[in-house]
Amino acid sequence: xxxxxxxxxxxxxxxxxxxxxxxxxGQTFKSVTEKISRIVLTPHTPxxxxxxxxxxxxxxxxxMVALVWLLLMGVGIWAITQPVAWGFAIINFVWWIGxxxxxxxxxxxxxxxxxxxxxxxxxxxxxxxxxxxVCAGMFxxxxxxxxxxxxxxxPLPVTMNVWPQFRSPLMWDVFAxxxxxxxxxxxxxxxxxxxxxxxxxxxxxxxxxxxYGLLSVGWRGSVRHWMRYETASLLLAGLATPLVLSVHTVxxxxxxxxxxxxxxxxxxxPYFVAGAIYSGFAxxxxxxxxxxxxxxxEALVTERHIDNxxxxxxxxxxxVAYGYGMEVFMAWYSASHWEAFMMWNRMFGPMGWSYWxxxxxxxxxxxxxxxxxxxxxxxxxMFFLSLVVNTGMWFERFVIVVTSLYRDFLPSxxxxxxxxxxxxxxxxxxxxxxxxxxxxxxxxxxxIPMSEIRTMLPGAKITPKxxxxxxx
Amino acid sequence: xxxxxxxxxxxxxxxxxxxxxxxxxxxxxxxxxxMDCYTPYPVEExxxxxxxxRNKVPLITxxxxxxxxxxxxxxxxxxxxLAYPLNIGGRPTYSWPAFIVPAYEWTxxxxxxxxxxxxxxxxxxxxxxxxxxxxxxxxxxxxxxxxFLCLEALDPKFDLxxxxxxxxxxxxxSVVEVEY
Numbered sequence: 001x002x003x004x005x006x007x008x009x010x011x012x013x014x015x016x017x018x019x020x021x022x023x024x025x026g027q028t029f030k031s032v033t034e035k036i037s038r039i040v041l042t043p044h045t046p047x048x049x050x051x052x053x054x055x056x057x058x059x060x061x062x063x064m065v066a067l068v069w070l071l072l073m074g075v076g077i078w079a080i081t082q083p084v085a086w087g088f089a090i091i092n093f094v095w096w097i098g099x100x101x102x103x104x105x106x107x108x109x110x111x112x113x114x115x116x117x118x119x120x121x122x123x124x125x126x127x128x129x130x131x132x133x134v135c136a137g138m139f140x141x142x143x144x145x146x147x148x149x150x151x152x153x154x155p156l157p158v159t160m161n162v163w164p165q166f167r168s169p170l171m172w173d174v175f176a177x178x179x180x181x182x183x184x185x186x187x188x189x190x191x192x193x194x195x196x197x198x199x200x201x202x203x204x205x206x207x208x209x210x211x212y213g214l215l216s217v218g219w220r221g222s223v224r225h226w227m228r229y230e231t232a233s234l235l236l237a238g239l240a241t242p243l244v245l246s247v248h249t250v251x252x253x254x255x256x257x258x259x260x261x262x263x264x265x266x267x268x269x270p271y272f273v274a275g276a277i278y279s280g281f282a283x284x285x286x287x288x289x290x291x292x293x294x295x296x297x298e299a300l301v302t303e304r305h306i307d308n309x310x311x312x313x314x315x316x317x318x319x320v321a322y323g324y325g326m327e328v329f330m331a332w333y334s335a336s337h338w339e340a341f342m343m344w345n346r347m348f349g350p351m352g353w354s355y356w357x358x359x360x361x362x363x364x365x366x367x368x369x370x371x372x373x374x375x376x377x378x379x380x381x382m383f384f385l386s387l388v389v390n391t392g393m394w395f396e397r398f399v400i401v402v403t404s405l406y407r408d409f410l411p412s413x414x415x416x417x418x419x420x421x422x423x424x425x426x427x428x429x430x431x432x433x434x435x436x437x438x439x440x441x442x443x444x445x446x447x448i449p450m451s452e453i454r455t456m457l458p459g460a461k462i463t464p465k466x467x468x469x470x471x472x
Numbered sequence: 473x474x475x476x477x478x479x480x481x482x483x484x485x486x487x488x489x490x491x492x493x494x495x496x497x498x499x500x501x502x503x504x505x506x507m508d509c510y511t512p513y514p515v516e517e518x519x520x521x522x523x524x525x526r527n528k529v530p531l532i533t534x535x536x537x538x539x540x541x542x543x544x545x546x547x548x549x550x551x552x553x554l555a556y557p558l559n560i561g562g563r564p565t566y567s568w569p570a571f572i573v574p575a576y577e578w579t580x581x582x583x584x585x586x587x588x589x590x591x592x593x594x595x596x597x598x599x600x601x602x603x604x605x606x607x608x609x610x611x612x613x614x615x616x617x618x619x620f621l622c623l624e625a626l627d628p629k630f631d632l633x634x635x636x637x638x639x640x641x642x643x644x645x646s647v648v649e650v651e652y
Contacts, residue, residue, distance in 0.1 A: 029512060029617030155551065163556035166548045167570040175544075175577040183584040190588050198512070198615040217598035220605070221614045224524050225595040226514040231529040232591035236584055239533075243580045250573060454513040459617075462490045462517060 012303055020307060020377065022117045022456065024299030029454050032300070036195075036448050037202050039295055048294060049443060056435030063429020066422050067142065075145045077422045084405045084417040089143040091397040092427050094251055095279070096136035097177065098272075098393065100184070101244050102280020103129025107187060108240035111233070117308055119452040120300045124291070124441070125284050126188045131437040132283070133181045135430040140173070142426075169253035176250040183243055187236045193219050194229075195446040248273045255400065261342040262404030265330065271323030278316040278362075279393035281309050285386035287438065289379055291447070300448055303377040310376035313389065317367050320396075324363070338409060346403040350416065354399050361392025477652050480603035481507075481624040482635045484644035485613060489515050492619035495642040496521035499623065502638075506627035510604070510620040512613075529591050536586025537579045544578035545571055607650045622650070 014021045070077060080087040103125040110118040141147045153174045155164050164171050196216035203209045219225070252272035255263040285306065292301040331343035347355050365388050369375045376382065407414045441447065454460060486492045489511065496509055496518055509518040519525075548571040552558070557565045592598070604610050604622065614620055621644075623635050632649065639647045 033512075033616045155547065161556075163551040165558060166552055166574060167567055169573075172573040172577075175574040179577040179581040182581060186584055186588045190591070194513075194615070201611040201615045213600060217592065218600045218602060219597065219615070220602055220610075221510045221512060222595075223509040223511055223515060223519040223522065224527075225597070226511065227516070227519045227524060228527045228529050228591045228594050230514050230516075231527055232533075232587045235530065235533050235587040239580045239584045239587070243577075243584075246573070246576060246580075451513045454617075460489060460513065462493060463488065 020302055020304035022120070022302060022304050023453070024302060027299055027457055029457060029459055032453050032457065033198060033202070033450050035297070035300070036446055036450050036453075037199055039442070040199060040444060040446055041203055041208060043205075045443060046294075049439060053436060053439040053443075056432045056437075056439055059432020060429055060436050061432075062425050063433055066425035066429055069422065070142060070426070071147070075143065077420060079417055079419045079423055081415070083408055083413055083415045084402055086401050086405065087417060088419055088423040088427055089139045091394070091401050092430065093136050093139035093143075094272075094397045095394050096132045096139070096430065097180075097251065098248065098276030098397075099280045099283045099390075100129040100132035100136065100180075101248060101273070101276035102284050103127070103132070104180075104184065104240050104244040105277050105280065106284065107191070108237040108244065111237040112241060115308075116456050117305055119456060120302075120448055121284060121288060121305055121309075122452070123188075123191065123445075123449045124287060124438075124447045125280075126184065126191065127438065127441045127445070127447070128280075128283060128287060129184050130181070130188060131434050131441070132280075133177070133184060134437065135434050137177060137181065138430070140177075169250060169257050172250045173254060176247045180243060180247045183236070183240055187233075187240060190229075190232065190236065191449060192445065193217060194221065194451040195449060197221065198450055199446065245273055248276045260404055260408065261336065261338040262327075262346065262400070265327065267323055267326050267330075271320060271326075274316045274319035274323065275393060275396060278313055278320055279390060281313045281316070282386040282389035282393070285309055285382055286390065289383045289386070291442065293379075295442075297448065300453060303379075306379060306382050307373065307376045310370050310382060313366060314370040317362065317370070317389075321363050321367060324359070342404060342407075345407050346399060349403070349407065351403050351406065354395055354403065358392055358395040358399050361388050362396060366392075479625045479632060480606075480650045480652050481622045481630075482632070482639055482647055483604065483607050483610065483650050484621045484623075484639040484642065484647045485609055486619040486621070486642075486644050489518065489619055491642065491644070492621055493517045493521050495621050495639075495644070498642070499621065499638075503629060504623055504627055506624040506630075508622050508624070510610070510614045510622065512615055512617060512619075515619075518619075528594060529587060532590035532594075533583050533587040536590070537583035540578040540580070540582025541575055543582070545575040548574060603650055603652045606652075607648050609646060609648065610650075618645075 012020050012024065075089075078087055078089070080089070103122075106118050106125040107122040107129075111122075141150050144150060144153075152162075153164065153171070164174075193216055196212045197219035200209055200212040200216045203212055249269040249272065252268035256265060256268040258264060288301055288305070292298055328343055331339045334340075346352065366385055369381070369385065402417045406417055484495065486495065492509055492511070493515070496507070499507060500521060500523055505523075507522055509515070509522060511518060549566065549568075552567070552571070553565045559565075604614075609618070610620065612618070621639070621642075623630065623639065629635075636647055636649070
């Protein structure tokens, strides 16, 4: 995109490159530390925080109610039955875990690619990953019907002496998702240790000093520690990268290994992974745009970040578009009657509207507009777009699960799917749980990694003696 | 055993990473070995300056990875071949391609945990107490915006008065004595 599109007088634009700055001008070690640690250490919680936390908590209560009823009555209160035996639970599971993947992409893959701009957004993207995995992990557990027996999925020598079937993708899922959750939490925590040290040293009252002191495990910033820490971070990033790719691949195997038309396809693994990153970046934008505004972090999460995330979404959006196109192509090229009917039914059958919602939200709106830098750096437009893509990606999973299942090989066994109020309550409830957890994170943990931001400040340049200046 | 009372070392405070690195390089050239730098973010050049080039985290991670791989793969084989063989359409019980995925996940799980906890262990963390926290200016700066060089009393060259004079030649913001 040509530089001339931008207002060159905009102070956010670096005249040397014509790009938006990654970090606003005039920031020093002190100012950055002050800005980020104040959000956590202030004794005055902003009213808006209480409002959002209250809202999230209230919606999460709906989840509690629905879960209690589910445990009392069983999964029969959901709309799942034959032929659509996988409903909202699996849709939501795949949707949430896909959202989580952008957090790992930002924290791990962009670290390996030395994309410095990711430093501002990686912490809350990782938090988003963990809370999304919390929401996602719940669904398979409650979907088994008797969650108190969920430990049967683990290879434990239970009383019946029955061992799990290791050839099943559902079993692989158990290992993929549990490893993903564990490594994400470890990566997140290790990343926060130096910042906990900063919070410990800057806290003025006893309780935060004590708590952050414990969490910082006595971090004191020795360069020997830093070097091992950097090695461990790089290794964790190198491990999280194949992990995140494998997680959504394994989830796509849950579908692709079945013989059902619409599921039985080799394009699923890459297309699921790209879709996951697509929706995850949309969710990062949904979270980052209000946060930077509300907490005045525009100098740290700049238009450059929004712009770059828009570019990643454009690229992954096209991979997803290729996936959709290839599904249609294979339905024709395979010359399989069942495949062709499935595709026709998916587009024009009684639930065909969901396919067109998906095409509108995932392809028509974002892939035409994201080309323009003017729109990519238009904050309100990007916020709107992020909601559109989140919706579209939810419908993608709806289309894959429901429209492949409801009319299978035998017309006498055709059915339909209409979600019940309990389905909706659980889905909306997880949105509340996610919001509430995220608000707790924003209030009590450093949402931007201070130590990583410092490495990008002009003060971190090693200058010859004559020109060395304090702080900046 | 290190002494538990008296002087831990001398701590010089600098404003910029450049000053710290020059001081650390000079000190190493002058024969100092027991010293450390403290910075608010990773400064690779400072680690080089004090002669810290390599660490054992990658080795620990590799060992963890291989253990995870071996543990899960052999477990799957044991379950599927010996403990609970399932005959599904006469397919072989030792169907190793299907065992790769959980083994792969556990390779990553064990490697990641080894990297994280191995790093903490090599760093001697958690250790909530350290003599440096006694220095009046350390906590205010080391995790925010200041750069420190500490010459430790365990170094054979160490002498309180001499060391202090030596550090002053680097024109630091301050030089303080750190007690245990």
